[in-house]
Amino acid sequence: MSIANKANRLTPYVFMAPAAIILTVALLYPICYMIYASFLDWSPSQRIGEADFVGLRNYANLLQDAAFRESFWVTIKFAAVVVTLEMIIGVGLALLLDRNIKGMSTLRTIFILPMMIAPIVVGLMWRYMYHPTVGIFNRTLKSWGFEGIPWLSDSNWSFVAVVMADVWQWTPFIFILSLAAMQSLPRSALEAAEIDGATEMQKIFFIKLPLMLPVLIVTLMLRLIDAFKVLEVIMVLTNGGPGLSTEIVALRIFRTAQEFQELGEAAAMSNTLLMVLMALTIGMFMYNKMQENRAVRMKAAASKGAV
Amino acid sequence: MSVQKETQNPMFYMLMVVLVVMSLGPIVLMLATSFKTNVDVYDSSVSAFFFAPTMANYETVLCDVLWYEPSHVEYCDPTFGRALGNSIYVALVSTGLTLLMGCMAAYALVRFRFMGRGTVSMTTLMMRMVPPAVLLVPVFGIWTFQYGLDGTFTGIILVYTAMNLPFVIWILQSFIVQVPMQLEEAARMDGANPIQIFFLVVLPIIKPGLAAAAIFTFRIAWNEFLLGNALLDRNTRTVPVTIVNSITEYDINWGVIMATGMLLAIPPILFTFVASKQIITGMTAGAVKG
Numbered sequence: 001m002s003i004a005n006k007a008n009r010l011t012p013y014v015f016m017a018p019a020a021i022i023l024t025v026a027l028l029y030p031i032c033y034m035i036y037a038s039f040l041d042w043s044p045s046q047r048i049g050e051a052d053f054v055g056l057r058n059y060a061n062l063l064q065d066a067a068f069r070e071s072f073w074v075t076i077k078f079a080a081v082v083v084t085l086e087m088i089i090g091v092g093l094a095l096l097l098d099r100n101i102k103g104m105s106t107l108r109t110i111f112i113l114p115m116m117i118a119p120i121v122v123g124l125m126w127r128y129m130y131h132p133t134v135g136i137f138n139r140t141l142k143s144w145g146f147e148g149i150p151w152l153s154d155s156n157w158s159f160v161a162v163v164m165a166d167v168w169q170w171t172p173f174i175f176i177l178s179l180a181a182m183q184s185l186p187r188s189a190l191e192a193a194e195i196d197g198a199t200e201m202q203k204i205f206f207i208k209l210p211l212m213l214p215v216l217i218v219t220l221m222l223r224l225i226d227a228f229k230v231l232e233v234i235m236v237l238t239n240g241g242p243g244l245s246t247e248i249v250a251l252r253i254f255r256t257a258q259e260f261q262e263l264g265e266a267a268a269m270s271n272t273l274l275m276v277l278m279a280l281t282i283g284m285f286m287y288n289k290m291q292e293n294r295a296v297r298m299k300a301a302a303s304k305g306a307v
Numbered sequence: 308m309s310v311q312k313e314t315q316n317p318m319f320y321m322l323m324v325v326l327v328v329m330s331l332g333p334i335v336l337m338l339a340t341s342f343k344t345n346v347d348v349y350d351s352s353v354s355a356f357f358f359a360p361t362m363a364n365y366e367t368v369l370c371d372v373l374w375y376e377p378s379h380v381e382y383c384d385p386t387f388g389r390a391l392g393n394s395i396y397v398a399l400v401s402t403g404l405t406l407l408m409g410c411m412a413a414y415a416l417v418r419f420r421f422m423g424r425g426t427v428s429m430t431t432l433m434m435r436m437v438p439p440a441v442l443l444v445p446v447f448g449i450w451t452f453q454y455g456l457d458g459t460f461t462g463i464i465l466v467y468t469a470m471n472l473p474f475v476i477w478i479l480q481s482f483i484v485q486v487p488m489q490l491e492e493a494a495r496m497d498g499a500n501p502i503q504i505f506f507l508v509v510l511p512i513i514k515p516g517l518a519a520a521a522i523f524t525f526r527i528a529w530n531e532f533l534l535g536n537a538l539l540d541r542n543t544r545t546v547p548v549t550i551v552n553s554i555t556e557y558d559i560n561w562g563v564i565m566a567t568g569m570l571l572a573i574p575p576i577l578f579t580f581v582a583s584k585q586i587i588t589g590m591t592a593g594a595v596k597g
Contacts, residue, residue, distance in 0.1 A: 016415045
């Protein structure tokens with residue numbers, strides 16, 4: 001009996017152990033290591049012990065590095081633009097199509113496809129479509145008698161080009177999540193509004209959107225975090241160019257490590273990116289907690305009122 | 308609103324058709340181009356979708372694994388055939404490992420509650436936000452100099468497993484919570500030990516959750532480029548890495564590269580059509596139950 005008891009007490013640890021070990025060895029340790037490495041002057045041919053400790057020099061270099069500041073700005077701009085566009089289009093479409101239409105599940109299935117395909121492949125197909133001579137966009141424009149657009153070779157157009165590819169790939173994510181949220185809204189509120197004679201617009205702005213707000217904010221945060229991670233699509237499309245016009249921070253980290261072999265500096269950049277994302281995640285978590293607390297308080301108030 | 312359900316405005320169907328065309332268009336274009344000769348690609352008089360299709364591009368890509376020797380291939384480059392094998396192996400093994408460890412951990416977290424659920428979802432969320440680009444430098448350094456795993460399958464499978472575990476644990480938790488406790492207690496009465504209860508009682512019930520988690524894990528391991536590029540060598544490279552290496556600045560053979568891309572895209576596309584319901588469940592569970 002006592003052996004069985006002991007086994008039972010050990011069970012949770014046995015079940016946790018494999019995942020805990022893997023996560024420690026291959027995720028936590030590398031992240032701590034990176035924080036340490038960001039204080040080193042380190043090239044890939046060196047072991048980490050041989051690298052010189054340089055304190056905050058990598059960070060100081062980053063601050064002075066106009067190229068890094070530029071790519072930081074590009075990242076913010078890219079994330080803000082794509083998330084805004086995707087939220088507007090995604091939620092808008094969900095509001096429009098939130099009704100009993102045949103073939104909705106087929107549409108949703110087709111909508112998932114762009115998210116499931118490898119980012120590398122998404123980059124490839126958009127690069128083909130943007131191609132100055134063989135691409136479908138410029139061919140169509142030319143057949144209509146317009147000039148071709150220098151999609152990937154002009155620094156303004158290239159930003160538009162990467163934004164379009166990202167919107168194509170990720171708007172469905174927001175559409176599907178907000179549609180799911182909309183369909184789980186309490187029917188009673190909508191029916192009450194209908195009885196009171198609310199118009200379609202009033203229902204959207206005064207009932208649907210406010211009730212969906214918590215889910216919408218979580219969706220927005222998830223998408224924002226992901227927008228900072230985008231790398232492969234942009235790498236295949238423009239590799240950050242022309243100039244630095246599309247070089248987001250993730251891509252800059254990759255190039256700093258791969259092409260310029262400055263591991264310490266790449267680690268410092270990674271750290272900066274990580275801190276931004278950490279702030280976003282904590283913000284999202286706090287918001288969730290606040291919502292939960294509010295729901296609990298409302299429930300308590302409601303039950304008190306009933307008594 | 309319930310009255311007008313049967314007769315919807317045709318505008319909505321128009322809108323849906325437009326949406327389907329927009330989201331499928333690029334994929335169909337890629338598929339079409341993969342059956343096109345390079346001459347036709349560069350010839351502007353040939354339509355994007357209507358032309359004489361050819362299997363030549365696929366034959367070029369797969370020449371190493373085909374049972375016959377394609378007549379038009381002068382030199383057979385074995386890179387892609389090998390990469391395809393590598394990709395399948397890495398993705399399958401890491402998916403299997405992630406699922407096994409993930410569901411065990413999720414079960415322990417839900418049933419034995421030795422850590423608050425708040426803490427767990429906080430940590431998984433934190434881990435989920437770490438971009439692969441941030442892992443690039445440390446993983447490269449550690450795998451090369453400390454673990455000695457650079458260029459090996461073990462090394463890359465270890466990274467992918469670790470990257471996917473937080474998300475899998477998170478998703479599976481929400482499924483395990485719904486397993487009725489009484490079932491497990493009944494099994495315990497019948498003398499089953501915790502391991503048996505887990506594998507014979509709990510796992511069969513959460514199959515839909517496992518399917519969703521498996522697809523998400525497979526997708527990441529199958530599509531990942533960055534870490535694979537940093538860790539793998541010539542013989543162990545996966546498909547995304549070989550694709551990027553074969554893109555040159557000028558004179559791209561679009562037909563061949565689209566065929567390669569199509570081959571990489573086929574497994575996720577198949578999964579989507581087979582299990583779209585599970586994927587949507589997984590996606591909404593991951594976001595809404597944050």
